[in-house]
Amino acid sequence: ARFNVAIVGATGAVGETLLSILAERDFPVADLVLLASARSAGEKVRYGSRELVVQDLETFDPAGIDVALFSAGGSVSKAYAPKFAAAGAVVIDNSSAFRGDADVPLVVSEVNPEAARVRPRGIIANPNCSTMQLMAVLAPIHRSVGIERINIATYQSVSGTGRRALEELGKQTAALLSFQEVESEVYPVQIAFNVIPHGGDFTENGYTTEEMKLVHETRKILGDDGIMVNATVARVPVFYGHSEAVHIETRAKITAAEARALLEQAPGVEVVDSRADGGYPTAVTHASGKDPVYVGRIREDISHPRGLDLWVVADNIRKGAALNAVQLAELVVAERA
Numbered sequence: 001a002r003f004n005v006a007i008v009g010a011t012g013a014v015g016e017t018l019l020s021i022l023a024e025r026d027f028p029v030a031d032l033v034l035l036a037s038a039r040s041a042g043e044k045v046r047y048g049s050r051e052l053v054v055q056d057l058e059t060f061d062p063a064g065i066d067v068a069l070f071s072a073g074g075s076v077s078k079a080y081a082p083k084f085a086a087a088g089a090v091v092i093d094n095s096s097a098f099r100g101d102a103d104v105p106l107v108v109s110e111v112n113p114e115a116a117r118v119r120p121r122g123i124i125a126n127p128n129c130s131t132m133q134l135m136a137v138l139a140p141i142h143r144s145v146g147i148e149r150i151n152i153a154t155y156q157s158v159s160g161t162g163r164r165a166l167e168e169l170g171k172q173t174a175a176l177l178s179f180q181e182v183e184s185e186v187y188p189v190q191i192a193f194n195v196i197p198h199g200g201d202f203t204e205n206g207y208t209t210e211e212m213k214l215v216h217e218t219r220k221i222l223g224d225d226g227i228m229v230n231a232t233v234a235r236v237p238v239f240y241g242h243s244e245a246v247h248i249e250t251r252a253k254i255t256a257a258e259a260r261a262l263l264e265q266a267p268g269v270e271v272v273d274s275r276a277d278g279g280y281p282t283a284v285t286h287a288s289g290k291d292p293v294y295v296g297r298i299r300e301d302i303s304h305p306r307g308l309d310l311w312v313v314a315d316n317i318r319k320g321a322a323l324n325a326v327q328l329a330e331l332v333v334a335e336r337a
């Protein structure tokens with residue numbers, strides 16, 4: 001069987017990767033509809049041998065769409081995802097609009113695929129990119145020995161903010177290298193050659209929304225509200241690939257060797273951990289443009305008897321967004337096969 005697929009936000013950083021991953025994985029597409037705002041309606045995009053014309057979401061009739069992949073921001077999802085679901089589509093939503101809702105499953109394809117089957121509103125939420133790569137690595141450890149607390153610092157690339165942020169990093173870098181003034185529009189301060197301890201918006205408790213997503217989404221995906229999470233999110237001048245320094249305290253002791261053995265078996269995870277120069281994954285050398293979640297620097301925490309340290313890297317646009325969304329779409333169409 002083939003399915004009618006809509007991509008909402010098709011002209012964005014995630015949208016264009018959705019398109020290429022559907023093609024790469026040979027997803028059984030019948031009709032493919034590309035949707036964006038009126039600003040880019042009429043633009044032409046290649047999909048294999050087809051040429052597709054971007055259509056205006058506002059005037060599009062969703063009747064007949066089987067699977068809709070949304071990646072156009074939370075307000076667009078809130079307004080349009082229910083309409084697509086009401087018209088019979090299964091919506092896979094990459095925004096944070098529905099992630100916290102009890103009747104919307106939040107699914108990492110390798111971690112809790114069974115949750116995707118129960119979707120009373122016809123919506124499945126795709127986790128935040130930072131949570132996604134963290135879960136791929138931590139779920140096997142949690143299932144084996146239990147995780148009590150996660151202390152994480154992220155080093156997030158600009159592509160997670162969208163196409164304009166990619167352009168801002170490029171422009172600022174070029175400007176600085178030619179001794180010109182820089183302007184910041186997307187980020188509150190200069191991102192080129194800098195590190196910004198800020199993702200999303202500030203909340204009442206002093207954490208940012210990107211930090212609190214790691215708390216709430218981790219608990220929901222692992223199905224354990226007792227897990228404590230302390231996060232600091234930083235934006236770094238990297239185009240593609242989020243890195244994470246992860247410190248966990250487990251319920252039962254796990255050695256570095258045991259953790260490594262467990263992660264070597266984990267689906268979607270690749271261990272790069274040779275304890276030598278360059279024997280660890282980085283955003284640029286490993287993750288960018290690739291599917292797996294990479295983990296290295298696996299070691300026992302010398303400051304805690306049940307502590308383990310890890311370094312986790314993945315392409316935030318691929319596994320962190322578009323790839324997982326397509327994997328969820330594959331789960332949905334497999335139900336109908």
Ligand code: A2P
Nearest residue numbers: 009010011012013036037039040057072162163
């Ligand atoms: P457009 O190109 O028309 O602005 P990114 O995350 O890279 O910034 O991409 C955001 C995506 O969401 C783009 O495809 C953008 O389309 C789309 N988008 C943003 N606002 C709307 C809207 N109000 N209606 C439909 N699509 C939207």
